[in-house]
Amino acid sequence: MPEKKIRVLVAKPGLDGHDRGAKVIARALRDAGMEVIYTGLRQTPEQIVAAALQEDVDVIGLSVLSGAHMGLTEKVIAKLKENNAAEKLVLLGGTILTRDIPKLKAMGVAEVFPTGSRLEEPIKFIKEKLGGTVAA
């Protein structure tokens, strides 16, 4: 059976227009052999979850630099649960204070990569969680 590539949705929830990190990480994940879909700016939690289901991704990478990460992440995770898709790996990057990380993880975020993280960190994390490939 041919191996299926890990599929990742890189998403920009909310109004935040800082897409430098999202685009850099999208490219790095693609270079690491993953299938990457980037949503573009200004996505609602509903749009992000709909895209994740439609594209059948394994990972959702959210990028927020506006300070609105708590509410937006909570809504994305709630929508995933509503759609019985809570198994998808949710990662968060951006300007996230260390003190917010335990709350985000309790919410269901698998890992947080704040500004200053190296590109290899999320790549390694995803591969460890999902293996080099995922079942088709």
Add this chain to the structure above:
Amino acid sequence: MTRPVASELDAVAEAKARWTTERRVDDIPRATTESGAEIKAVYTPDEVADIDYLEQIGFPGEYPFTRGIFPGMYRKKVWTMRQYAGYGTAEETNERWKFLLNSGQPALSCAFDLPTQMGYDSDDPVIVDEVGRAGVAIDTLRDFEILYQDLPMNWLGTSFTINSTAPIILAMYIATAGKQGVRPDELMGTVQNDILKEYVARGTWLYPPGPSVRLTTDIIEYCTRSMPRFYPISIASCHIRDAGANMSDAIGFSLSNAITYVQSALDRGLDVDEFAPRLTFIDGAGPYIFEEVAKFRAVRRIWARIMKERFGARKRESMCFRFAAGVGGSYFRAEDPDLNLVRGAYGALALALAGVQSMLVAAKDEAFAIPTEETARLALATQQVLAEETDVTKTVDPLGGSYYVEALTNVKEHEVLAVIDKIESLGGSVRAIEAGYMQKVVADGAFTRQKMEESGELTFIGANKYAVKKTCDEMQLHESNPESVTRQVARLKEVKNTRNHSVVSASLKKLHDAARGSDNLMPFIIDAVKAYATVGEISSTLREIFGEFKEPIVV
């Protein structure tokens, strides 16, 4: 710089050849500009011998303005210090502004929250997490009245970082001033109003480029006619650079955007000398001191020539590249944030040496939060120390005549002109944006820089070198107040309940009809604002006619 005679230059060149061999200069490690042009180990008179001083450099306050746009520069008046501030509700921002004014800041710079920047009201369920976060929340004229409570609008200028909704914010500024008895022709300040760069970086676009440039031009035209002391646009390169472009690409793109705006104003029937003296620019400074100085010297020369030769400007003021600049953004780091103070000071030094007109230095905690009163004051004081304690203000263009800086100015001029030519070859900045070209350059630059930072090619002390594991969490940070949102939503509700509904609908209907035609929309927006129509209502009205921009996905 003296111009040595030919025999002297020959002697210098000969001596340099000897020095190069005897001192094994070719073995010295290579260095390059940010864009990769070679920087020599030392610069000598023969390398700047081709420069025609009067033609290319001249005197400050005279064409081509390489040395600065005013004859006396800071000896006469130091640059304007404007720290960017705004958060929560109008009351909270009004209080912070008063603190900054009491700390010696002469003018204001307003930060708006994202919903205000993108035409949403604070009660819109879609944006509930963003109200009052990145700046102050504005829904109606009522908020603006509170924002300027006890602040004299006839002598206090404000710079507004606002683009898509700039006409609405300008209308509120005019209407609030009116209530203070201040006329539009007395008002000072700036609206950013540079929509094109929002498609390239920063991302607060609403409508497609065509109608957006119309609104930008409406503001330029309105201010030209009615607000002679106000700057109707601040054409920005700092955001393009913070998103990943190098300094030459960033400023080259913004000059191309500027050309588009000038052409649009000319097409409107304005005379170039009517509006060009009120065009301003905003850029930033990163870790490069000499390159920044060289870049701004080169850009002053380039802009003067564009205005004179391409657009036929006759007035001296029409040819001046006047600019504000900030230090912060992607140059600041969340790791070991105290070091941002040092970065801020060096950036400010570079800008002062470059002849900046207005400066903001980000607070050390601004990489991750709204500054506290203490960090905001430290950032302001960084500028005050530079301006009032050091000798940096004592002569104009102090680096002018340095063999290095003059040679580097020529290098930067070539780099920036090449960028402008490239955009011209693509059909101008609107075409280049629609095709995703500028966005691609920015994304490529961001990726390259990330790699360089991770490999150590780009150094950030405390982050990728000599790190000591200090994080922002150890600092006292600004806490956003959840009650602000409740208060803001309650105020909006109250305004909606007490305003005259038929006046509101009539004003929006007139705006709707005018948007279909080609009239300047400013008077219609001012009427709607005076009727207490909301930012959201006005934006939706325009969206019905203009449609929404579809972002090309460029990764």
